[in-house]
Amino acid sequence: SFLALATTPVMALADESVKNDFPAWSTTLGKGLNEYGQPSKFEAGTKRGIAKAYGDLAPGTGSARTPIEKLEGIITPSGLHFDRSHNGTPEIDPSKHQLSIYGLVDKPLNFSVENLLRYPMISRTYFVECAGNSAANIIAPQPIQATAGTLHGLISCSDWTGIPLSVLLKEAGVNPAGKWIVAEGADAAGMSRSFPMEKAMDNAMIALYQNGERVRPEQGYPMRLLLPGWEGNMNVKWLRSLKVTAGPTHTKDETSKYTDPLPNGKARQFTFELGVKSIITKPSGMMKLPSKGLYEISGIAWSGAGKVARVELSTNGGKDWFDAELDGPSQAFCLVRFRAPWTWNGEPAFLQSRAIDEHGNVQPTRAAYKANNAVDGRYHNNTIVTWAVLADGSVQNAYL
Amino acid sequence: SFLALATTPVMALADESVKNDFPAWSTTLGKGLNEYGQPSKFEAGTKRGIAKAYGDLAPGTGSARTPIEKLEGIITPSGLHFDRSHNGTPEIDPSKHQLSIYGLVDKPLNFSVENLLRYPMISRTYFVECAGNSAANIIAPQPIQATAGTLHGLISCSDWTGIPLSVLLKEAGVNPAGKWIVAEGADAAGMSRSFPMEKAMDNAMIALYQNGERVRPEQGYPMRLLLPGWEGNMNVKWLRSLKVTAGPTHTKDETSKYTDPLPNGKARQFTFELGVKSIITKPSGMMKLPSKGLYEISGIAWSGAGKVARVELSTNGGKDWFDAELDGPSQAFCLVRFRAPWTWNGEPAFLQSRAIDEHGNVQPTRAAYKANNAVDGRYHNNTIVTWAVLADGSVQNAYL
Amino acid sequence: TSTVKQSPHLGQAMTASDIKKVDISIGPDGVGLPVGSGNAKTGLKVYEAQCLSCHGAKGQGKPVDALVGGIGSLSSDKPVRTVGSFWPHASTLFDYTRRAMPLQSPKSLTNNEVYAVSAYILFLNGIISEDYELNQGNLAQVKMPNRDGMIDFSKEKSVVYK
Amino acid sequence: TSTVKQSPHLGQAMTASDIKKVDISIGPDGVGLPVGSGNAKTGLKVYEAQCLSCHGAKGQGKPVDALVGGIGSLSSDKPVRTVGSFWPHASTLFDYTRRAMPLQSPKSLTNNEVYAVSAYILFLNGIISEDYELNQGNLAQVKMPNRDGMIDFSKEKSVVYK
């Protein structure tokens, strides 16, 4: 029979096959074709870091942070896009969801998701950063030893496609008195934020696609608001309504939180634009350089004001600075990857990056932030991050 | 008790809550934070289309095609990147894999994955297209009625990060006699392809990251070769060795397949560069326009020779052409999204796109391809695609 | 970065009743407040049934945010920011409680319950008296301690440090 | 688009024996062929045991690719492309069979088995005789019918249509 033949050696001569020189995956059938791919099981450690703000009492309140130290390039895979939610991710049936535009408009309008998908679109690569990103590095009196993602991972970047908000607003017809909009989400928290009409007409987008496919549930499926360069919380996810108003609504998250208290007891409200910022991701906290020699310093930079113009690096804690190479085009409101070769001589070093944007904004020092904000100020921390390399090669979070 | 109180109405007055005006997902806890996100269950239809070349006899031989008609922008989500494999996807343990460079070099070298991850890197957004993409539209005597993805979905685009191959070759020291390289994969098919040293030194990349995270299993984990603009099959996945040779090795896939037969019985061998090409993805095959009115024609264009310079559109089967808008920067060896408004008047129409690259290459017609290739020629089909819009709004694949 | 795009005009007109169902946001001037009322006494009952398990007895906090305290602390070196000490407008308390609380059953409180529990929280903060009847007409007039504590930064392009 | 990058020089030197284990590719000139030999008679047995179920009796194909036939058909209007009619070099047959076949157990054939089954496929195509002993020294010399049928297009930048 066929089977009997197949297991009987056919050749008399004791010659060899090459099989023993190869691993099993080169000599046995691979996995079959599949409809939706996943990362290798050997990369299971590349995952979002979960920080529940109130433990299991509120399983959907807190953040899932992007492991930026494990990633390269500028696109965040959608499964690893950071998630900051206030009462979990709603599982929205798109056929039962709509976007309502009302308030100070001529024609209040409802848009079904199906109809919105027929609108002319734009694609833009934009970062989203939580205004609370890097808060621990400002609040904690001593530097917390953790990964770059744990400390600074509330930043992600995607190729977003959607409808310019101006198109929908023009269809509804904004009254001259309509100077602000309050956007609301369909989540259990009913997340709501106010933003000025000027931003709406300039570059706000109703995003329906994220990195090619429809926006992911944790990022606002079936649609989210995008206000390029402005604090993450305003980019309302699961967007259900836009109400045109004369002034800001003073919602909880533009009152209790996301305001910036000053040392004199006053607080800045409606601080929207994110500062120019950069993070060295390699090497970074909790890593260990295995030996002296050549390394590439690599990281991400961005600015809420537009394009990053330059990123400077220091390996001696800010005494000397040199320019990093920007890898790829610097786009407005988008991450840019920076790189520079660095030879580690085995001695302690302090690695810092300092981004400068097209408007000349420069990353401030931690000391400058502390001097200008209340003792508990924590939002919009775009200060220079320091990674200390110890003599044994271990990399630590440091304040300088 | 607390529970008893909570279920007893506290107020005497029969006033109302807003709860009934909202869907369940706005009034109940959302899903908790998670470590690795997935698409909405309502988007389960956005998946790769599997075509097993020999049925279940060879479950890993064939293709899984990108549903380009469901996607937007230029980044293909990694889970939907097309997969053309010849004997399945190996599940490679990166700690047991290495890249060997040998042959006509001064110092044959092995590189562990761990060591390669320490090399200086570059990030580039590159498309990968199978040379057999769109083959059915050339071979089938009558146009097959199917989606754009089924017909043309062997094209994807990612933000790749890796090591310039030139860096590794210089480390090994290429002998002057070394003019070609044969690259081999660690899969069961032992995929192998030859390519000239000139390409290796120009812009070949050993890709370790895809859209930020490590390369996916179906795209070559733990590493793949990238030869920007050249036929997909050469971008050897699961790369295990690079042998520097004097001439091409004439492997099976550069002999039996991926050669371009001519009408005279000869065949062109080593046709590497992909032609300039474009596909309208909206509207496209199997869709139906629900009514007359304004639509956006949108699609993707690319060129194996560099940047796309322009995309022209016709709605009357090539009688008149007008320019589409290119959405975002046109980058070399990268998809560019094109868009144009189109008002459908309810009458039959023939939608076509024609891309022109920076070197003046233009997409040919199907007739030109047929006249210049053997009757069974099918590779490198970059001819103009026609979608016929019928009076009832249905969109069909058509030959013009 | 603006892009001129035509619209296919697929929006469906909303009726006044459609809008009424969608619109739950309340401006600082009280516009949007529903008919209804409540005081701290009834509010105490709502609070104990619906809020205490998370926000603690008398809004002292634990396990989650305190809703009481900190008035006068904002310029000290230990500022305590709560509804009482930090929120400039009472409208925010009504709006947020109605849409988002209690956490496990948001939007379930009736309008009167929201007025009442809001009154209770304001009372705990010493802002209104225990029997003050909070309603559609007077809620926006409540003088919050930090009413003038916010600097409108919406016209600034970026936060700059000296 | 070239980018100048420094190397940390982390490559590990390969010994000749390391290379021997990794290197299984065979050039058209036969370089890389292992010691061994086989003819179509023994190849028939290998074929029937290992290949016939997929490639059909006598390489006629079904369910997968035919390995025989089509010689002389390439300029006709029904070209049939097989190992026999289309492949310019016998080295490709040895190389591919050894690395990739049989599909469910690639790299399992001994070198002699690969010589033998290659000889059988070449014999079926009428290229060598049934008792021709294919070996390291003569495999590359086998004159394949389509040896001169390929046009080297590696120097061309793009396929252009008139």
Ligand code: HEC
């Ligand atoms: C099961 C837990 C839970 C219950 C019950 C609950 N809350 Fe909360 N509450 C929270 C959490 C968690 C937050 C923080 C939400 C966020 O992160 O946005 C919060 C926030 C608040 C805030 C904002 C505090 C600030 O300073 O920002 C107010 C006001 C509030 N709750 C009022 C109430 C009221 C009134 C009730 C009862 C009607 C209630 N809560 C019941 C968990 C709860």
Ligand code: HEC
């Ligand atoms: C279980 C099925 C199966 C068996 C058994 C099998 N093959 Fe194959 N063979 C295939 C498939 C499938 C392909 C196509 C692979 C691809 O798509 O790259 C193929 C391709 C080939 C080709 C290339 C044909 C061409 O024209 O491109 C040759 C030569 C070949 N096989 C020889 C053999 C030999 C010799 C054996 C036995 C030692 C063998 N095969 C056993 C399934 C099989």
Ligand SMILES: [Ca+2]
């Ligand atoms: Ca995959």
Ligand SMILES: [Ca+2]
């Ligand atoms: Ca703010």
Ligand SMILES: [Ca+2]
């Ligand atoms: Ca997700």
Ligand SMILES: [Ca+2]
């Ligand atoms: Ca080719």
Ligand SMILES: [Ca+2]
């Ligand atoms: Ca209402």
Ligand SMILES: [Ca+2]
């Ligand atoms: Ca060997």
Ligand SMILES: [Co+2]
């Ligand atoms: Co105010």
Ligand SMILES: [Co+2]
């Ligand atoms: Co040749």
